Amino acid sequence: MFKSFNTSPGRIAYANNMTTLMLLALLAADGELAFPKDYREWVYLSSGLGMTYGPAASMANNNPMWDNVFVKPESWKAFKETGTWPEGTTFVLEIRYATSQGSINKGGHYQTDVAAIEASQKRGGQWQYFGFGNGLSGIRPAASPLPAQAGCAACHSANGAVEWTFTQFYPAALAIAQAKGTVRATYQPPVPSPAALFHTVRDAGWSKAVDLLAAAKQKDPSAAIVQEATLNSVGYALQGANRTEDAIALFNYVTRQFPQSANAFDSLAEVLEAAGRKPEALEASRKVLALGSASEQLTKINRERVKRLGGE
Numbered sequence: 578m579f580k581s582f583n584t585s586p587g588r589i590a591y592a593n594n595m596t597t598l599m600l601l602a603l604l605a606a607d608g609e610l611a612f613p614k615d616y617r618e619w620v621y622l623s624s625g626l627g628m629t630y631g632p633a634a635s636m637a638n639n640n641p642m643w644d645n646v647f648v649k650p651e652s653w654k655a656f657k658e659t660g661t662w663p664e665g666t667t668f669v670l671e672i673r674y675a676t677s678q679g680s681i682n683k684g685g686h687y688q689t690d691v692a693a694i695e696a697s698q699k700r701g702g703q704w705q706y707f708g709f710g711n712g713l714s715g716i717r718p719a720a721s722p723l724p725a726q727a728g729c730a731a732c733h734s735a736n737g738a739v740e741w742t743f744t745q746f747y748p749a750a751l752a753i754a755q756a757k758g759t760v761r762a763t764y765q766p767p768v769p770s771p772a773a774l775f776h777t778v779r780d781a782g783w784s785k786a787v788d789l790l791a792a793a794k795q796k797d798p799s800a801a802i803v804q805e806a807t808l809n810s811v812g813y814a815l816q817g818a819n820r821t822e823d824a825i826a827l828f829n830y831v832t833r834q835f836p837q838s839a840n841a842f843d844s845l846a847e848v849l850e851a852a853g854r855k856p857e858a859l860e861a862s863r864k865v866l867a868l869g870s871a872s873e874q875l876t877k878i879n880r881e882r883v884k885r886l887g888g889e
């Protein structure tokens with residue numbers, strides 16, 4: 578606003594450029610937003626990798642960029658109570674370049690310089706969008722609401738899960754919105770996480786989890802919860818939570834999904850033995866040895882188990 582234009586020290590420095598000063602005076606008339614310089618002190622919601630779009634996407638080429646989302650602390654405080662974003666809510670989307678191979682890093686990506694900064698603000702019940710420029714030509718001290726042609730509102734209004742915001746990508750905020758019932762009815766959740774699978778088995782039983790796994794496999798065969806290693810760790814977590822029958826059911830499922838896996842039969846044998854189900858444990862251990870693909874260590878463990886259980 579024009580008032581803050583006169584008082585902000587950053588703006589005074591900027592005002593040395595008279596042309597810009599006149600331009601900013603014009604912008605002030607249509608509800609400009611001052612660049613929130615302290616946004617890094619705000620509440621951090623989440624980051625996305627390679628999710629850029631709009632103006633920054635054209636700079637992205639094949640290199641993914643990071644998006645870091647921040648929201649004003651007072652907006653977050655109200656959101657936690659209601660699951661809706663209050664009037665005046667301001668978000669900053671900070672887009673940073675990704676890199677790798679620096680310092681000790683070999684795989685994966687970490688963040689470097691700012692590539693662009695965008696913002697949104699709820700005013701009079703409407704969401705407005707702002708671009709503060711990019712890391713090449715510099716971040717502007719103020720921005721006007723972008724016109725509809727910029728496309729921001731079209732994508733946000735059609736796809737945001739809570740009002741026009743992408744709360745579905747901010748896990749802590751999403752959990753609040755789900756608890757408060759403020760998520761848009763058409764929102765399609767992703768394949769459940771390993772933690773969600775564990776909770777489903779624990780709270781609703783294995784039969785429910787079977788349906789969940791079938792749906793997950795169909796939707797995204799690369800999802801974590803349909804991978805053998807993930808299922809294996811969920812199985813042991815169930816055993817650790819004294820859900821032995823569920824753990825056995827899960828490991829049985831894993832052996833059906835990965836019938837060539839010596840490790841799957843070994844895990845099954847282990848929980849069956851712990852549950853005192855000796856004949857079945859013996860059968861599973863024999864299967865480990867019969868597969869012929871077991872590591873030296875697994876072979877040794879299962880030879881011992883077969884002996885212990887009275888087999889030869």
Ligand code: HEC
Binds near residue numbers: 631646742
């Ligand atoms: C094609 C869809 C699409 C378009 C167009 C788009 N955005 Fe977004 N926007 C997203 C997604 C997806 C997110 C989730 C955060 C992420 O990218 O990690 C997001 C998040 C944001 C956020 C964080 C708050 C929120 O609403 O969730 C801001 C601020 C933002 N965008 C500003 C803009 C601006 C400004 C424009 C126009 C220049 C724009 N966006 C255009 C998809 C879009």
